[in-house]
Amino acid sequence: MIDFPPGLILILGALPVPFLKGYSRGVWLLTLPILSAILLYNLPDGRHFSVSAFGQQLELLHVDPLSRIFGYVFLIAIFLGVTYSLHLRAAEEHLSGLIYSGAAIGAVFAGDLISLFIYWELTAISSVFLILARRTPEALAASMRYLIIQVGSGVLLLAGLIVRWNETGSIAFDHIGLESFSGVLIFLAFGIKAAFPLLHNWLQDAYPQATPTGTVLLSAFTTKLAIYALARGYAGTEELIWIGTIMAVFPIFFAVIENDLRRVLAYSLNNQLGFMVVGIGIGTELALNGTVAHAFSHIIYKALLFMSMGAVLHRTGTVLASELGGLYKTMPFTSIFCIIGAASISAFPLFCGFISKSMILSAVAHQGYYWVWMLLLLASAGVIHYCGIKIPYFAFFANDSGKRPKEAPLNMLIAMALASVLCIGIGVWPTSLFYILPFEVNYIPYTDSHVLSQIQLLFFSALSFTVLIKTGLYPTQSRSTILDTDWIYRRLATSIVTLAARVALRLQSNFFEIIVLRARRVVDQLYKHHGPQGVLARTWPTGSMVLWVAIFLGIYLLLYFIKNV
């Protein structure tokens, strides 16, 4: 078998895409991920492909169980994403989608920090076109903010890797830890992409602005690449437990009051990442297995949810909860697929989320982090509320909006059906997923006690949602902007700059005024004293000077005569 990086197949395979039209492009797009998957399946563990650059040996294909499973799920995601976007005639999203996924897969198999950095930046640059393709002024502005933050993450990674290179003389990408300065820099770089609290808002800002098809791809790669990188570099770092707990809890509140349903999904994405970050912080085999399993199922059900909302956006032109409702009548399949995604993210038994989230929660309990466990359980109850019920309820049921859109295009339905099959498949046969996890699994998700606990949690949360809706206590969904940390750079920073500019302008004009005033005063004074009417002008200094010159000349003449006499 050929030892060639699977990510490069997608990147190189993207190049002819603009020249292909219709069916030939569709076939080409679907073949590439399958080809990469076959290649990856046949690659044994180890380092397979290295090139010399920057005076270093760059390892482009480091295959181990951790990178392999992320490789597989990224290939599933691009396959789903391509299927979902087959109806598009323009090539730009196909092109950037393939390069973006190829870069993410390349980064997963990067054995050293330099190639990780190159792929890291490539994901940022290629993915921005998925937002730009929406062609609205809001999308343009959001894409630029996204790009600045993503490239910023890459710059931190570059700084970290250079410092690390100096410190240790090695650029290998294995356990890094927070003990060194370079470790902190790289941690921040990963943290931005993983949407750590306070570094998170690029996600909720940019993802809802992307195209219906673009968001599906965006939701899969960037953040999960960061989760992979954290799992490789920082497993067992205790700080991650607290960061992850905050991450799992705070986005819930935003998701409850947010009106844009794709932004609700972006907040829930952030919350699910929190579970994974906690798992990495715990760092035991069960926790890491749980994290990887959760990333795997999360990519699929989150893509499914974004696909269902993308279909709604595609058909109705909006995903605002306040504008939607009653779509189940004419979009029945999309509704069912959305409910399957919602059941998966809510960790309903027999759906994929149940398996993976349980592993993380059990690992947290086994290590004795009881408060973390309680908060994660609250976050789980929240997920069913704001995502599991809110998304399908406001889009497809709730109050009839009067909208009667057509069912989603066939290719979108096929993509959603495939994702649904995977969600249920993993939920029903978890061993299929356990088989490819990085560590051996001794975990039984389906025990009476555990299934009952989860069903109780879910149904009582659902009951509270129903009661709050019926009593009118649920926050009304209306057109609005919810402030988040992006307020700091979109409003506070711009206000400060505007204020500073205004002050500077005022100062500048004052400054000139003062200078002119002073100068005029000096001139006036001079004029007063030395002008035609001035006091000092009464005796002209030239007069006295001429007198003295005459006197000296006279003395000189006199002395001349004396000498000659």
Next chain:
Amino acid sequence: MSDNHYNSTENKISNPAGWLAKKCNSTKIAWVLLVICVFLLIADFAIHRHAEIGIDGYIGFYGAYGLIGSIFLVFLAKQMCKLLKRPEDYYDD
């Protein structure tokens, strides 16, 4: 996007909102949910619970936590609204 924009007003009469939109039916769903919840509570007596951290071994823990937790978070979120909610065009200058 605009060519997919679907004008709905004409279809409204020929395609009524359906069973779920009727208020009495949504009340029925709420009652069914309540009955299910009661049965789930009873099931707590029948199934031996394997407690993860101790407190979750109590009967009704998960139900109570789910109910109270989610009501708490909605109320807190409503308070947050007062602080963070702005008009839709807040950032458009």
